[in-house]
Amino acid sequence: MNATKAAGKKQIHKEQNRALDDKSQNLWAERLNYFETRAEEIVRTVRELVEIESPSDNKPAADQVSEALAEKFRCLGGTPRLHQAMDYGDHLQIDFAGNGKTEPVLLLGHFDTVYPLGTLANMPCKAAEGRLHGPGVLDMKSGIALVLHAIQALQAWHGELPRPVTVFLVSDEEVGSRSSRAITESLARKSAAVFVLEPAAGLRGAVKTARKGVGEYKLTVRGVAAHAGLDPSKGHSAILELARQIAAISIFNDLRSGISVNPGVIHGGTRSNVIAAEATAVIDARIKKAKQAAGLDRKLRSLKPFDRHCKLEITGGINRLPMERTAGVAALYRQAKRLAKRIDWNLEEAAVGGGSDGNFTAGLGIPTLDGMGGVGDGAHAVHEYITISELPRRALLLAGMIENC
Ligand SMILES: [Zn+2]
Numbered sequence: 001m002n003a004t005k006a007a008g009k010k011q012i013h014k015e016q017n018r019a020l021d022d023k024s025q026n027l028w029a030e031r032l033n034y035f036e037t038r039a040e041e042i043v044r045t046v047r048e049l050v051e052i053e054s055p056s057d058n059k060p061a062a063d064q065v066s067e068a069l070a071e072k073f074r075c076l077g078g079t080p081r082l083h084q085a086m087d088y089g090d091h092l093q094i095d096f097a098g099n100g101k102t103e104p105v106l107l108l109g110h111f112d113t114v115y116p117l118g119t120l121a122n123m124p125c126k127a128a129e130g131r132l133h134g135p136g137v138l139d140m141k142s143g144i145a146l147v148l149h150a151i152q153a154l155q156a157w158h159g160e161l162p163r164p165v166t167v168f169l170v171s172d173e174e175v176g177s178r179s180s181r182a183i184t185e186s187l188a189r190k191s192a193a194v195f196v197l198e199p200a201a202g203l204r205g206a207v208k209t210a211r212k213g214v215g216e217y218k219l220t221v222r223g224v225a226a227h228a229g230l231d232p233s234k235g236h237s238a239i240l241e242l243a244r245q246i247a248a249i250s251i252f253n254d255l256r257s258g259i260s261v262n263p264g265v266i267h268g269g270t271r272s273n274v275i276a277a278e279a280t281a282v283i284d285a286r287i288k289k290a291k292q293a294a295g296l297d298r299k300l301r302s303l304k305p306f307d308r309h310c311k312l313e314i315t316g317g318i319n320r321l322p323m324e325r326t327a328g329v330a331a332l333y334r335q336a337k338r339l340a341k342r343i344d345w346n347l348e349e350a351a352v353g354g355g356s357d358g359n360f361t362a363g364l365g366i367p368t369l370d371g372m373g374g375v376g377d378g379a380h381a382v383h384e385y386i387t388i389s390e391l392p393r394r395a396l397l398l399a400g401m402i403e404n405c
Pocket residue numbers: 110139140173198199
């Protein structure tokens with residue numbers, strides 16, 4: 001082949017590629033349009049979910065949401081299964097057989113909120129200035145609504161889901177996921193990838209590719225009580241000892257390596273004229289890498305009393321190991337970024353300090369992309385809201401990732 005011919009062939013190839021790109025660009029524009037014309041419907045679904053209050057600690061209330069959701073997913077052809085929980089709402093698993101024999105993807109969320117029953121009376125679900133407000137609207141009832149609409153869209157586009165999908169919605173995420181963790185982990189092990197419907201990071205809607213590991217410790221100091229006026233020399237103050245321990249613990253902070261410790265709550269003593277017999281501190285601990293867990297744990301457990309008449313006791317540990325940006329996580333993000341680009345959306349990624357159930361699944365080595373839910377601000381606060389105009393492209397991203405990962 002001479003040089004001109006080769007160049008000509010290259011040119012044709014280039015044009016074919018461009019035609020393909022244009023075609024897929026059109027397809028994605030049409031799909032975005034599909035969701036944009038249904039934005040009102042998505043908002044209605046979010047509102048419906050927000051208006052069934054579901055605090056983590058109220059089983060009857062939380063069960064109402066899981067039942068309502070089971071019904072919605074059943075209408076889409078899914079097979080719901082309730083995992084009974086004693087102290088929390090029943091966790092809800094829904095399986096969609098889908099097309100093809102590939103491994104399922106796991107869509108992971110929670111329907112519990114941090115708001116006590118009755119919050120709606122003072123914090124109603126209402127739309128204003130392009131935002132939808134309400135308890136749990138961002139964290140994470142909008143994420144669940146996106147799942148429903150993404151599945152419905154994929155069925156409309158393909159006749160049936162292009163692959164098996166498992167949805168798992170838990171009722172105890174806000175209180176540490178103790179009763180759902182084992183189920184989450186076993187479903188993740190069977191899955192090719194996990195998408196977590198937690199809120200996106202920031203108002204630019206970044207997905208989350210790394211989360212810190214989180215733990216809680218309690219340090220109890222037992223000293224020797226004495227009358228502060230009559231026998232000050234006989235006392236050994238638990239409060240003084242705790243204060244010195246807190247200063248010692250603060251040295252464990254290594255922000256550059258992503259390690260932080262915060263004695264966020266202290267208690268101690270009984271009266272001002274008594275040398276305190278007991279004092280405690282509850283310590284929040286964060287780590288960036290799983291391998292930092294053992295070192296920090298060892299340091300906390302080997303604290304020694306400054307005053308040898310005081311005794312120390314430390315309990316607790318790391319509850320969620322970090323979600324690290326592994327090769328699998330990075331690959332999912334690249335895929336998401338490519339999809340977003342087709343609708344001229346520059347999808348960013350973020351590393352955040354808070355933990356989620358994504359920490360568990362990423363900890364098992366399963367590729368996990370978090371922050372796939374709504375965009376907004378004020379999670380867990382009175383001004384919690386989502387940005388309504390972000391809903392269509394979030395639904396599109398989720399649908400695209402189910403289809404293409
Ligand atoms: Zn959440």
